[in-house]
Amino acid sequence: MPSPNRPFWPRGVPADVRVPQVPLTHYLQTAAERWPDKPAIVFAGSTLDYAGLWQRSCALAGHLAQRLGVRPGDRVLLVAQNCPQFVVATFGIQRAGAAVVPVNPMSTAPELAHYAHDSGARVAICAQELLGPVQQAVADGLLDAVLVLAYADALTADGVSTQTEAVQGVPALAEARRPLPDGPYHGFEAAIAEGLAPPPSHADVHALAALPYTSGTTGAPKGCRHSHATLLASNLASQVWRGLHSESVFLCVAPLFHMLGMQNGMNLPITLGATVVMMPRWNAAQAVALVARHRVSVWAAPPAMVMDFFAQPEAATADLSSLSMLSGGGAAMPEAVAAMLQARFGLAYNEAYGLTETAAFLHANPVDRGKRQCLGLPTQGVHSLVVDPESLAPLPPGEVGELVTRGPQLMLGYWRQPEADAQAFVTIDGQRYLRTGDLAQVDEEGYFFMRDRLKRMINASGFKVWPAEVEAMLYEHEAVLEACVVGVPDPRRGETVRALVVARPGRPLTEAGLLDWCRTRMSAYKVPRSVRFLSALPRSATGKVAWRALQEAEARAALIPTQEAA
Template identity: 60%
Template sequence: MTPSTPPWHRHWPRGLPHALAVPQTTLWDNLATSAARYPARPAIVYYDSVLTYAAYRAQADALAGHLQRAGVAKGDRVLLMSQNCPQFAIAFFAVQRCGAVVVPVNAMCTAGEVDHYLEDSGARLAIAAQELLPAMQPALARGVLREVVVICYADALTAPTELNVPEVVRAPRLALQQPGCVAWADATAGARSTPVAIGPNDLAALPYTSGTTGRPKGCMHTHASLTASSVGASLWRNLHAESVVLGVAPMFHLLGMQNAMLMPVWHGATVVMLARWDAAAAAALIERYRVSVWASPPAMLIDFFAHPEAQRRDLSSLAMLNGGGAAMPEAVSGMLKERFGITYIEGYGLTETASFLHCNPLQASKRQCLGIPTFGVHSLIVDPETLAVLPPGETGELVSRGAQVMQGYWRDEAANRAAFMEVDGERYFRTGDLASMDADGYFFMRDRLKRMINVSGYKVWPAEVESMLYEHPAIHEACIVSRPDAKQGESVCAVVVLRPGQTLDEPGLIAWCRERMAVYKAPRAVEFRAALPKSNTGKVAWREIREAFARA
């Protein structure tokens, strides 16, 4: 089967092209266009407070003016760290208005992790929520950061609500004592921005993803690659300007960024947003605002549909549930179809591919399946050692090419050489995932070549956590493995060997880890052993350890 006649075309959605003409606009163009078309339409509903498209654009323009006066120029990197809120989205587009590059950071990251992102990206200005300032303070004190624009979530609460608003969202604005901190209200009170010449091939975002070396790497995404993903995803799923999207997946993660920010802005659609996952609030909002679209990892949907509020609320407006990161359990898929008449559409993507890469056709989906390559995407299964293309049914490494694939890793040519390969003169990205393709052209996950652990859609790389564990004075050897988890998909487990004469217990080590790394990376279980199994070459036999945990 040649690339010109892939088997998945036999199951292609009717009326859709095989390839997509990617719009030659910038992300700022997309917001400006939607604001011109629908100025009074709610762009974001946040705990019943409404931000219109006109206000969205105006606030982003005002913040961009401040960033420019603070020295942000075209190509500069700006770190962005907060939980879901209107300010996150406004800040994202303000950076685009400057022609600069957003470095989105997980809100659970520690000061040490933030330091790496700052050092590697070269960002010298950050926009961060006030409760996350402790992660910024060391860099401010050292002069690595010139300035932090500080978000107060409560500034976005402009209307009363009976919803359960988290305390961190209701918290009043803090007095900013540390030099270099500027309140969001002050940063958006000045003159608007000066237009900057930017194009679709300019860099727009630098989301970080970890690697087998344990060192997170920046994925270079342009306006074009992010737009290709967003426009392709919305066309595939039949979304439009009248869609109402539930935005609960974190927007610092590509799933939330694409589905709850970039895609709705492209259409001028409405996002109903929560700062944190709250099943009861989500059920109330779906009913109140007639939410029609929801992108979510399976763990969140499992929690939602088990909640009493989901049983009593009117959820009839929901027309599309989609996501990825882990396979949706068969029992839950069956329940959604039987009780609510909804087919959960599973897809596949990575940070390196701006989330959207494969997806199941709406009318011909297969369960526990990565779907088929979407618009203009071509995927192959190759032998991970010889790189020879394998036939259907064989398991190997999934490699892909498409307009949404990143340009490469930021300033890491060694990683780029390892991550890309050529087939028939075309450049393919090596996903590191082991998969197989059936005769119909549908792809199925089999294993992870790179040991990656998937915790509710967040990537955890064992090498990174192991490196941190070796900093503990009592630990002699450490191995991080995954264990199946009904709620999160997988959980992180540590197997450690103590130094002679040292003592340490499970709660103590877990607490130590949570002080030094994001909560989702910290082990949830610890096993102490006298020694770790090794291969003939002396390498830790992590697969053997993982299989033992899976059987436990």
């Protein structure tokens, strides 16, 4: 509640969040008991109600436990685009007492192999068109069993024609179930059809529920250990902060493997017993039609997606009056777009801030008193400080320092990475804080603003790209002598990836050729959008590549029109 210390705290919002001592699966079961025939997921015109979602999740849990030997505490890979089966798989894995390892569908075979090896997962659930990297992991002895799903199995006869709503831009949605490959592959629908009973009890609220991977400044991606309790803390705080309820209708577009989508498009609405209108892939015109048709009221999306949505001609004429909560983060919403949303649609974009390590929701602007291009206030139970990066001494309002934070939604730690934990967590006044690596300042009213990054990281439409990881892969190319990866401003994505490369003498190398090579070795969002060849990379007195100077120079150049363009 508002107080002299926090005069702009939202009225009616408690200072702390009390996390119930039940797991996520309890909420799905409760919703199925309360509203068995209520639409849980609307997908390509087809509907899966809460009773069906719970029944399918339990049956999958039974198959995982009784047929594939999945035990409490195990990890299971999940590789798919947004679809109802993704939700069934997530809750089925968790009902079996295991943790879901969400994998970017764009992952290459080496990337997926890392997730399988590092997490120790021996079972995977995968969409049939994404099987290639998974099959390689099976051949390499990393996986023992794979459940294979087809999106078309989620389409019911009473749904809208797949040609008009399902297949547009996503041919895999209409593709019939393929024959299973030889080997340890099992049909997803056949597994559910067995109707095997799940384990007798739910997982403990403090058990591992999800292991999403995030990259770091060096080395391979690290798993963030999230329990049911940490995921719930984020969800429940967001519900109260934003006034969400069981009759809310959510548009789920952000990828479910990503924390923004997983939390806002799946876990949060299901803990409420709300309805999710799900898109497998972004299509702005289709999104406008879905909001109008299904009376969507809540949508979490990065600014680039919001700008694309409202730039559609259909947005000017469609009935979008149901849309009342538009939120997101990952990049600042441009002032001109925010003003347009308010003037034309009466919508305020509720900017927020969170990390994979914090299960998304951490800071947010008060709904009725937001500031633009602002991280907002620390939400319920969250304590954030701006500190000197070297001494860790708290800094006064107005000074720029590293943002450190603590709260009930913080991950338990990195998966089997004690060295990374030692670097990520610090103790201040006897309390354990997470170092975000983001440079921020807090104003006199307690609002936080992003100012820079302490760590090298590129934020492209909410996807984190760590330059050191991309550089390491570029050095595998036989014609690359030196490489430095930087972020440059992009009007739609916030930032985009550029590679500055020094070619080996006598080795021909072109931008197109190098980009084609990159696409075969790294996820699409990590692939540089452009390459600039240099004769040498500048270095500091200690011999390190002067990446910050290069990045600043590239950023300035991106903002200055060329003579030809002028």
